[in-house]
Amino acid sequence: MTTGNTQAWDATLRTFCDPGDSILVEEYTFAASLEAAKPLEVNCIPVSIDDHGIVPEKLDELLNNWDAFKKKPKLLYTIPTGQNPTGSTLSAKRREAIYKIACKHDFIIVEDEPYYFLQMGNYKTKAAKSESSEPPVKKFTQEKLLQSLVPSFLHFDTEGRVVRLDSLSKVLAPGVRIGWIVAQKEVIEKYVYLNEVSIQSPSGFSQSMVHSLLTRWGQSGYLEWLIELRHEYTIKRDFTMDVLTEVLPKSVATVVAPTAGMFFSIVIDGSKHPDFKTKFESDPLKVEEALFESSVKDGSLMVPGSWFQSPNFKAHDDSFFFRGTYAAVPLDNLKIGLTRFGETVKKFYGL
Ligand SMILES: Cc1ncc(COP(=O)(O)O)c(C=O)c1O
Structure with missing residues (x-):
């Protein structure tokens, strides 16, 4: 342990x-x-x-x-x-x-x-969901949850x-x-x-609390807990993707919907900035830093991808990315934050 x-x-x-x-x-x-x-x-x-x-x-x-x-x-x-x-x-x-x-x-x-255990499966767009007769986010059975996990x-x-x-x-x-x-x-x-x-x-104290919780729940209760988590995260992931599709300027920013976990990344093309070659000296990381500062000033917090860059690595092209999370944010706040970020990107790129 x-x-x-x-x-x-x-x-x-x-x-x-x-x-x-x-x-x-x-x-x-x-x-x-x-x-x-x-x-x-x-x-x-x-x-x-x-x-x-x-x-x-x-x-x-x-x-x-x-x-x-x-x-x-x-x-x-x-x-x-x-x-x-x-x-x-x-x-x-x-x-x-x-x-x-x-x-x-x-x-x-x-x-x-x-x-x-935070695997959610593929994101369905708002349009695809409205065409389907199934409920927008269906809860899994225990058997289906276990079958669905990537090995x-x-x-x-x-x-x-x-x-x-x-x-x-x-x-x-x-x-x-x-x-x-x-x-x-x-x-x-x-x-x-x-x-x-x-x-x-x-800590033995922590272990005994977790032990009594899991003993009370049993395997089946724990799976029900994971099903609830999956459900909650899927709603948040889908909501995030729906909002980002609306607020991000497609000409410079793309987002890939995650199928698991609590993070998503927004990839931004640094070379599309009008001052890329002049003010930013063709360095995408300078664009990333300036955009980060603008977004914080405008009241949204996304983490610059370069903070996670492994040593000895140089980006392959002029793009960079920001990491976001929907884990601990209620949907109404999530919408405010994502919309602010989208607005900042548009303003920053003069769009
Ligand atoms: C990949 C990864 N490993 C480990 C951790 C930390 O995990 P723990 O709280 O179990 O130390 C995190 C996040 O907090 C993480 O993202």
């Missing part, structure tokens, strides 16, 4: 890596995970991603062309479901392909999965090279500070030794 995925990841770095080792990370990833690697002198090597997460072919290419004089990466750190910050989710097909690459190039896959990397793991980090932070309460690691026995033993000299265990 862990005190959540932040600690589980730190423990993973300490368990597997020595100073000077390399690990693979998504081009944009949870900033705290990158920060944890720094003092341990672990090099983070970016792996190409698209709207659906890691691109297996690009990962294979990177490792096939690895400098023969340099040690190969020991592990891949990935957030497969509802990725933070992009919101993408890896399909079963990609997970399987990435697992095969891990076997070929002999590395461990560490899946950081706090959003795993974990563990599902493909025949060689014991997957380590899964799970947390109650996003499905119960972040303050309980309870998580757990699933891996093969020999690997878990190492974590247990580390726990003995670090956290010992998550």
Whole structure:
């Protein structure tokens, strides 16, 4: 058991890596995970991603062309479901392909999965929903929920090279500070030794509260809870996408609807700004910074994508993105914030 995925990841770095080792990370990833690697002198090597997460072919290419004089990466750190910050989710097909690459190039896959049980399925546009005879957002049965989940990397793991980090932070309460690691026995033993000299265990007080809650709910009650969460998040995700479709200027901004988790990203083309070449010296990150400042002044808060950029990574084109979340915001406030952001983008681009 862990005190959540932040600690589980730190423990993973300490368990597997020595100073000077390399690990693979998504081009944009949870900033705290990158920060944890720094003092341990672990090099983070970016792996190409698209709207659906890691691109297996690009990962294979990177490792096939690895400098023969340099040690190969020991592990891949990935957030497969509802990725933070992009919101993408890896399909079963990609997970399987990435697992095969891990076997070929002999590395461990560490899946950081706090959003795993917040899977929602595809977004249906407002128009598609109004044409359908079904209720706008249907609640799943327990069986359907379990069937609908994208398989974990563990599902493909025949060689014991997957380590899964799970947390109650996003499905119960972040303050309980309870998580757990699933891996093969020999690997878990190492974590247990580390726990003995670090956290010992998550708070016993928290554990007993969670234990009595889950015992009272039972497996079925917990699934009902997850069904409610799925329902709530789907309503918020759909509402966010509906509003963004209306308020964003399509000529410069695009948004991809997430199928899991609490994040969405708005991709903006820096080169379309009238002052891109002059005031911003053809640097999309300067446009991003100025737009961020304008949006904060106008009263909306989206997080610049560059804050999550892995070291050694340079953007491929002139676009940048902002991460938003619908997790803790009531729908009326969400509408105000998203509309303000859309207005700021229009004003900023002179549209
Ligand atoms: C990918 C990822 N990992 C870990 C965490 C932190 O999880 P925990 O509260 O379990 O430490 C977060 C967010 O807070 C996250 O987005």
